[in-house]
Amino acid sequence: MRTAREILAIYGMRTTDEEWDQRDGGSDEGSTDPRLRETRETRETRETRETRETRETRETRETRETRETRETRETRETRETRETRETRETPEERRRKRARVRRPEPMMLEQWADLDEPGELVEARLVAEETTTPEHNALVRWLVETLRAWAAPRGARVFGPGHKLGIAPDLGRKPDVSLYLPDAPPHGRGALSTSPPALIIEVVSPHGPDRLRAQSDKS
Incomplete structure (x- = not known):
């Protein structure tokens, strides 16, 4: 059909x-x-x-x-964060920040480790260490001696201000006191350690010339 x-x-x-x-x-x-x-x-x-x-x-x-909206927002937030930080810095703080740079050429952690001169590594630049007072230095010595008396029988190690601590490829600090326990000893070469200490002590002088810098940079 x-x-x-x-x-x-x-x-x-x-x-x-x-x-x-x-x-x-x-x-x-x-x-x-x-x-x-x-x-x-x-x-x-x-x-x-x-x-x-x-x-x-x-x-x-x-x-x-x-995705483009998210990337645009993240880029804007990054720029706004940088601009906010730069706006928060006073002209005097910016001048002091520039004055602290001891070497304008960039260097990385390995170069800083081999460097035989004072200074810390911040944003791949060698910057001057904070200015200390006699009272500050005396307190640091007392802390180092006291902690070493406790650490020696336990196999721990204590370092003073000359110890270099690598935090990132472009960031290295020199804490006033660093304590390493026996089960987590320092790893690195020479005076540089790239493993985190069990304890870090940074002495901040209440009337020291670099008090604000020590509080903001090393907190």
């Missing part, structure tokens, strides 16, 4: 899918003509693919826009 659309096709009265859908409400499911069935299946496949591609394109665009 043939459908009405097949009979019309036999007599040369072919119709498009859209025209036939308008006549019979889009129903040619009972057709036995494979060409008609394939045409409809092809159209449905194309529409499904186009819908999927449209959705994937939209999702890809939304993902890219989300």
